[in-house]
Amino acid sequence: MPLDSPEERDAPAVEPPPAPAADDSAVPKIEEETLPDDVGAAPSTDDTATAAGLTVEPPPLVGTIDNGTAPNVAAATHLVDAGRASIAAGDYGTALEQLERAIAIDSGNPYAYYYLAQLHLIHRTYDQAIAFADRAASLSEARAPEWASRAYTLQGNAFEAAGRFADARGAYTRAIQTAPGNLAAQVGLARVGGPPVAQP
Amino acid sequence: MLRRATLFLALLGLAAAAVGAAAVARTLRHLDAVLVEKFNGRRWNFPSRIYSDAFLIYPGLDLRAAGLDDRLRRLNYRFADTEPLRKGDVRRTPDGLDLFLRDFSYPGQHVDDRLVHLELNGDVVVAMRDLRSGEALYALQLEPELITGLYKSAWEERREVPLSQLPPLLVRAVIVTEDRRFASHRGVDPIGVARALVTNLRSGGVVQGGSTLTQQLMKNFFLSEERTMHRKVKEAVMAVLAEQRYSKDEILENYLNEIYFGQNGLEGIFGVWEASQFYFARPPEELSVGDIALLAGLIRAPNACSPFRRPDRARERRDTVLQLLLDNGDIDRAAYDAARAEPLHLAATHTRTNLAPNFVDFLREDLGRNYPRDVLTSEGLGIFTSLDLELQQAAATAVRNGIAELEDRYPRLANRDPDHRVQAALIAVRPQTGAIVAMVGGRDYETTQFNRAVHARRQPGSIFKPLVFLTAFEAARTADDPITPSTPVLDEPFEWEYDGGTWQPSNYRDEYFGQVPARRALELSLNAATSRIAYRVGLEPILDTARRIGIESPLPPYPSVILGAAEVTPLEVAQAYAVIANQGLKAVVRGASKVVDRQGQIVERRPVAVDRAVSPQAAYLVTHLMEGVLDRGTGRGVRERGFTRPAAGKTGTTNDARDAWFAGFTPDLLAVVWVGFDDTDPLGLTGAEAALPIWTAFMQQASAAAPPAQFQPPTGVALVRIDPYTGGIATAACPETILEAFWRGQEPTASCPIHSQHPPAAEPDDVSAASP
Numbered sequence: 001m002p003l004d005s006p007e008e009r010d011a012p013a014v015e016p017p018p019a020p021a022a023d024d025s026a027v028p029k030i031e032e033e034t035l036p037d038d039v040g041a042a043p044s045t046d047d048t049a050t051a052a053g054l055t056v057e058p059p060p061l062v063g064t065i066d067n068g069t070a071p072n073v074a075a076a077t078h079l080v081d082a083g084r085a086s087i088a089a090g091d092y093g094t095a096l097e098q099l100e101r102a103i104a105i106d107s108g109n110p111y112a113y114y115y116l117a118q119l120h121l122i123h124r125t126y127d128q129a130i131a132f133a134d135r136a137a138s139l140s141e142a143r144a145p146e147w148a149s150r151a152y153t154l155q156g157n158a159f160e161a162a163g164r165f166a167d168a169r170g171a172y173t174r175a176i177q178t179a180p181g182n183l184a185a186q187v188g189l190a191r192v193g194g195p196p197v198a199q200p
Numbered sequence: 201m202l203r204r205a206t207l208f209l210a211l212l213g214l215a216a217a218a219v220g221a222a223a224v225a226r227t228l229r230h231l232d233a234v235l236v237e238k239f240n241g242r243r244w245n246f247p248s249r250i251y252s253d254a255f256l257i258y259p260g261l262d263l264r265a266a267g268l269d270d271r272l273r274r275l276n277y278r279f280a281d282t283e284p285l286r287k288g289d290v291r292r293t294p295d296g297l298d299l300f301l302r303d304f305s306y307p308g309q310h311v312d313d314r315l316v317h318l319e320l321n322g323d324v325v326v327a328m329r330d331l332r333s334g335e336a337l338y339a340l341q342l343e344p345e346l347i348t349g350l351y352k353s354a355w356e357e358r359r360e361v362p363l364s365q366l367p368p369l370l371v372r373a374v375i376v377t378e379d380r381r382f383a384s385h386r387g388v389d390p391i392g393v394a395r396a397l398v399t400n401l402r403s404g405g406v407v408q409g410g411s412t413l414t415q416q417l418m419k420n421f422f423l424s425e426e427r428t429m430h431r432k433v434k435e436a437v438m439a440v441l442a443e444q445r446y447s448k449d450e451i452l453e454n455y456l457n458e459i460y461f462g463q464n465g466l467e468g469i470f471g472v473w474e475a476s477q478f479y480f481a482r483p484p485e486e487l488s489v490g491d492i493a494l495l496a497g498l499i500r501a502p503n504a505c506s507p508f509r510r511p512d513r514a515r516e517r518r519d520t521v522l523q524l525l526l527d528n529g530d531i532d533r534a535a536y537d538a539a540r541a542e543p544l545h546l547a548a549t550h551t552r553t554n555l556a557p558n559f560v561d562f563l564r565e566d567l568g569r570n571y572p573r574d575v576l577t578s579e580g581l582g583i584f585t586s587l588d589l590e591l592q593q594a595a596a597t598a599v600r601n602g603i604a605e606l607e608d609r610y611p612r613l614a615n616r617d618p619d620h621r622v623q624a625a626l627i628a629v630r631p632q633t634g635a636i637v638a639m640v641g642g643r644d645y646e647t648t649q650f651n652r653a654v655h656a657r658r659q660p661g662s663i664f665k666p667l668v669f670l671t672a673f674e675a676a677r678t679a680d681d682p683i684t685p686s687t688p689v690l691d692e693p694f695e696w697e698y699d700g701g702t703w704q705p706s707n708y709r710d711e712y713f714g715q716v717p718a719r720r721a722l723e724l725s726l727n728a729a730t731s732r733i734a735y736r737v738g739l740e741p742i743l744d745t746a747r748r749i750g751i752e753s754p755l756p757p758y759p760s761v762i763l764g765a766a767e768v769t770p771l772e773v774a775q776a777y778a779v780i781a782n783q784g785l786k787a788v789v790r791g792a793s794k795v796v797d798r799q800g801q802i803v804e805r806r807p808v809a810v811d812r813a814v815s816p817q818a819a820y821l822v823t824h825l826m827e828g829v830l831d832r833g834t835g836r837g838v839r840e841r842g843f844t845r846p847a848a849g850k851t852g853t854t855n856d857a858r859d860a861w862f863a864g865f866t867p868d869l870l871a872v873v874w875v876g877f878d879d880t881d882p883l884g885l886t887g888a889e890a891a892l893p894i895w896t897a898f899m900q901q902a903s904a905a906a907p908p909a910q911f912q913p914p915t916g917v918a919l920v921r922i923d924p925y926t927g928g929i930a931t932a933a934c935p936e937t938i939l940e941a942f943w944r945g946q947e948p949t950a951s952c953p954i955h956s957q958h959p960p961a962a963e964p965d966d967v968s969a970a971s972p
Contacts, residue, residue: 071260071326072907078338093308096807100633101339103808105258107632107868108912116808131810135785138816141915148915 058150060084061111076106083115087122095119110139114151121158129158133171141178149179156188165192231434232441238421239446239454244470246360246580246798247349250560252587253635253793254306255342257318257325263297264323266905267590274345274589275302276481276547287313287486296320298331304343307584307794307802311341345589348554349467350564350576359473359580360798363453366472366484369530373496374456374472376524379413383448387414387439414439417455461495462502465553469502479507481547489535490542493521507544515544556592558641558651559585563791565654570804571795580798585791586635594901595626595638595871602894603643606875610885618647623878624894625652625770628871628902631778633808634787637869638902650878657753657767658874661887662725662834663852663861664746664764666780666822668734669722671745673818675737676943683733685719685825685940686927686948691729696759698739703759705731708853717924719940722825723833725851727763734762748813749786750775764852773863774872780826781848781865783914784819786811816914817943823848823911824941826864835864837888841896845908849895851887858882860890867909869902871895918947928952 060081065074079102086095096119102112117132133155141148152175159168169192175185189195255271257263272279272290277299279290284300291298296319303313316337319327328337363371375382381389392410411419418438419431442451460468461475469478472495476484479498480491487495497517498505507514519540526536554560563583567576575581603622607614613622621643628638641651650656676682691713696703705727712728713720721729734742742762743755753768755761771789779786788809795804826848829835834851849864858880863872875890876883883890913919919941923934929948930937933955942948950956 070907072258075258075260075338093802093805096805097306097309100808101256103632104630104635105256105339105906107630107909128810131785131812134812135783135810138783138914139912142913 070106072105073109076102076109076112079105080109080111080115083112087115087119092119092122108139110136110144110147110151113139114147114154117151117154117158121154121161124161126158126162130155130162133158137174137178145178146182149175149182149185151175152178153182153185153188156185156192160188160192168192228437228441231438232445234422235438235441235445239442239450244360244458245578247351248576248579248581248583249349250347250563250583250585251344252347252585252589253637254311254344255588257328257340257342258338259325259327260907261325262323262905263318263320263325265901267593270593271342271345271590275343278481284315286482288481293317296325301340302343305800306341306344307582307796307800307805311343314340316340344584347556347585347587347589348560350560350583359471360457361471361473361484363449363456366456367487367492369489369525370472370484370487370492370495371452371456372528372530373492373521373525374499375413375452376528376530377496377521378416378499379411380524380528382413382452385412385443387441387443388412388436411435412439413455414442414451417451417458418442420458420460421454459499460502461498462506477547479547480545488542488545489525489531489539490518490522491545493525493539494518494544497521507546511544518544555589555596556587556639557645557649558653559587559592559636559639559791561641561649561651562636562639562654566791567795581803582794582796582798582800583792584794584796586630586633586637586793587639587791588637591628591638591902592640595628595640595898598894598898598901599624599626599640599643599873602873602875602890602897605893606885606890613883620877620879620881622875622883623648623652624873624875624891625656626871626873626894626898627653627770627774628869628898629774629778629789630868631781631865631870632785632787632868634775634778634789635793635808636789636791638871638898639791648878652874652878653770655769656874656878657769658859658876658880659764659766659854660768660773661764661852661854661859661861662727663773663850663863663887664762665722665725665730666826666850667746667749667751667776668730668737668742668762669718669825670749670780670814670818670822671742672718672733672737673821673943674745674814675741676946677815677817682943682946683718683736684942684946685717685821686922686924686942687718688715688927689718689721689729689732690714691716691721691726691732693728694732694735696731696735698757698759700758705760705763717927719825719828719924719938720833722850723828725829725834731759731762734759745814746776749779750789750813764854770872770874773861774870777863777865777872778870779813780819780822781867781870782819783816783823784812784814785816786813817916820911820913820917821941821943824913826850827911828938830864834886834888835862835892837892838864838896841893841900843896843900845899845903846910847899848911851892853886853888856882857884857886860885860887862887862891862895864895864899866899866903867911868906869899871898871902873898913941916944918942918944920947922948923952923955926952926954928954928956931955931957933957 061077062081065077079098083095083098083102086098099112099116102109113132113136117129117136120129120132133151137148137151137155140151152171156168156171156175159171169189172185172189175182176189277288277290281291284291284298287300287302289300296317299316299318301314301316304311315331317329317331318325328340329335330337389410389412392412396410415435418435422438457471460470462469464478469475472484475495476482476487479495480487494507494514497520504510505514505517522536522539525531563585567583603624606622623642625642626638626640627636629636639653641653642648672683676684693704693706693712707727713726716726716729718733721733739757739759743757746755751768751772753766753772755766775789778789790806793806794802797803830838830847830849835849838847838849845866847864847866849862852861858876860875860883861873873891873895919939921930921937922928922940923930924936924938927948929951931952934952
């Protein structure tokens with residue numbers, strides 16, 4: 001699968017309405033056909049970056065390295081930062097290489113999975129974006145809930161772009177439950193027709 | 201009369217001349233067409249090259265355990281006591297290593313050369329910095345290693361390089377040595393021919409050629425080695441035609457990429473790029489004046505003057521070329537003197553051997569689905585893989601030594617027909633990426649090429665059991681009466697009635713343990729208890745789990761499948777276990793990661809592809825049980841053999857001990873080992889006896905370089921210290937306790953009923969943190 005030139009991919013920016021997805025009983029049902037036209041388009045990374053709250057691009061991860069950080073974890077963190085910079089520069093092939101190498105030396109690095117998910121979202125390989133975001137959230141939920149929230153938001157974006165709106169509502173809801181201040185998740189939830197999530 | 205006869209003869213002569221001219225013209229047209237086809241079409245067959253993964257160096261890595269020295273030697277780095285001045289130089293320092301890394305192109309990226317210092321504590325990297333900029337570094341890459349080429353019929357190593365990318369002095373050295381009037385002749389050099397003619401007449405045979413570069417090229421392109429006048433004439437005619445049709449530069453470029461430079465075992469070395477790599481382990485642009493002269497001098501007699509076998513003769517030849525360069529004004533006296541004083545900077549002489557033949561066969565089959573055989577052997581593709589050659593060698597050694605130990609300990613295994621010997625297979629995978637890092641398909645590739653790691657369909661036996669528990673824990677999430685690791689299960693004979701009949705699973709040696717926690721059923725590999733769990737869960741959900749996590753072989757709907765009665769391959773087992781190791785995420789197992797064309801453009805990329813197959817919680821719960829297999833169960837031999845890292849695994853033995861398995865993983869690396877006979881004769885040994893030692897030997901070496909990693913429980917999992925016999929929360933009085941994993945909400949809430957009057961057992965700090 002080429003990951004160098006997303007513009008060459010033939011997936012439409014707006015997916016056709018999907019078959020009804022298995023719904024989450026915790027989220028109120030709405031008819032997918034009633035959703036506004038822009039729902040289903042892959043939220044761009046620019047949208048994500050400009051949204052308030054947790055999805056504003058975080059500072060470099062290298063700041064999380066301290067004396068207690070295991071050396072391989074520190075090396076992987078540097079590689080993730082480099083991968084993130086490569087994504088920002090549009091150099092997706094290099095980013096993929098850097099992120100996969102980060103996993104090779106720190107297999108439990110949630111940030112590497114997060115940016116792999118972002119990379120796949122950019123390339124509209126939504127199933128991959130969803131799976132990687134899931135892994136990122138799973139790895140960071142106990143230790144870094146704000147990152148888990150970011151990951152769920154990203155997963156919500158991918159579900160939304162894939163036309164799986166019920167799943168998107170579920171992901172955005174989990175993002176808000178994990179970090180109630182996540183404005184981007186709230187915006188996403190509103191966009192797919194979910195009710196506000198009660199603040200704890 | 202005379203006049204008529206003269207006229208007739210004249211006409212006859214004219215006719216003969218006309219016929220002759222027509223024949224000559226036809227021949228010339230034919231030769232010209234052949235020439236054009238060769239020059240404009242594909243001139244050579246370029247083997248595809250298969251590369252290992254690029255090796256990463258980072259702080260925390262144990263260089264000795266990672267086999268860095270061996271890696272560097274295979275890549276033709278040179279260890280010296282002096283300051284590294286050239287790419288490929290290495291020097292040990294009091295506190296570490298100075299390393300002049302080469303630049304290299306990896307698909308989609310170019311890695312620059314770099315002079316670095318690795319600061320070591322013992323063998324472990326503690327810091328890295330760029331010696332030129334002082335910049336601290338966090339990760340470095342060594343260039344991928346060439347595993348082998350995929351050849352057509354002849355093993356020709358060759359890489360095409362444009363003339364503009366070759367050092368001008370190298371081009372000049374070849375010209376002054378082989379054809380000093382190259383710039384002025386038209387394909388044939390009459391002076392050279394006259395000189396050769398005289399020599400040949402004196403000797404009474406053809407002993408010297410006056411061939412120009414163009415003639416040599418024509419001979420190599422089209423003609424045989426035969427030394428006949430007919431061939432020489434044809435060669436000369438084609439050379440003249442070539443000079444009329446093509447420029448000197450085009451002819452020269454073809455020559456430099458075509459010419460034969462000797463032999464590396466069975467592989468012929470062709471072209472200056474390949475020769476430069478073979479003799480000096482450097483690309484042409486990095487060659488010194490002396491190296492260039494040596495290379496140019498080799499063209500005439502590459503084997504007779506081989507610097508590896510005949511260094512004195514090679515040096516003599518080099519000095520002759522240096523003299524020619526000096527005489528022609530291509531180098532000055534100082535350069536000449538310096539070059540003559542140079543030692544021969546030869547690469548470590550080696551015959552390339554394919555260290556991963558089964559893996560290469562696997563790739564050939566895999567890639568053969570997308571690339572015709574002709575493309576794979578002639579288009580010069582670069583195939584970048586996930587293989588780690590150090591781990592591959594560790595795997596090969598573990599298999600070889602493991603079988604030798606078995607045959608030593610059990611002579612009945614050794615005293616067999618050479619065609620029916622004990623076989624073994626090992627496949628190692630990174631669970632997070634699906635990257636195959638090592639593959640051994642049998643005890644001896646020379647004897648049998650059957651790749652058991654990929655193609656041997658064998659019963660997995662108890663290796664299948666974790667899939668039963670995985671299904672049970674997956675179902676537990678929503679079950680009213682969930683099965684947890686501490687759920688009591690009866691380990692007694694029982695009958696399972698199904699559509700086709702009745703199945704009665706029995707335990708190994710018919711030993712039964714009564715009521716046991718579910719955990720013990722897996723740790724001790726109890727057939728009866730495991731079958732009861734499977735009965736509760738249902739056969740179809742178990743088969744569905746198996747298919748979702750990677751078992752592709754047919755699974756007939758019979759209960760005996762849950763104890764491993766359906767045949768699977770080691771590769772399938774690796775895929776399935778990798779899902780468990782990767783917390784339920786299926787990363788498709790793969791060997792190739794990128795394919796590039798001859799120009800380095802990516803034609804196919806196979807990135808990590810993942811799919812959520814089962815929940816992370818269920819996968820973690822099974823992993824937690826499988827850790828117990830190594831710590832307390834049938835796999836405790838792993839610990840007894842000194843492997844102490846966090847690891848999980850499972851033994852497998854089939855009926856009559858025909859197959860012995862061990863599959864297990866650390867958080868970063870998974871390996872599956874199978875041992876048995878190809879003809880399914882009974883091996884008579886369990887997985888713990890035959891396969892476990894091989895697995896342990898491999899994992900000890902393969903995982904030693906990286907810092908140990910822990911299995912991290914996902915959210916939704918609670919770790920609680922319990923009394924393993926009662927299943928209650930452990931108290932200070934419980935004689936034995938165990939840290940057990942549960943779906944959050946399913947953990948026990950009551951204290952151990954036997955020791956409940958005591959306070960809870962103390963927990964280490966990290967446990968509470970891991971149990972949100």
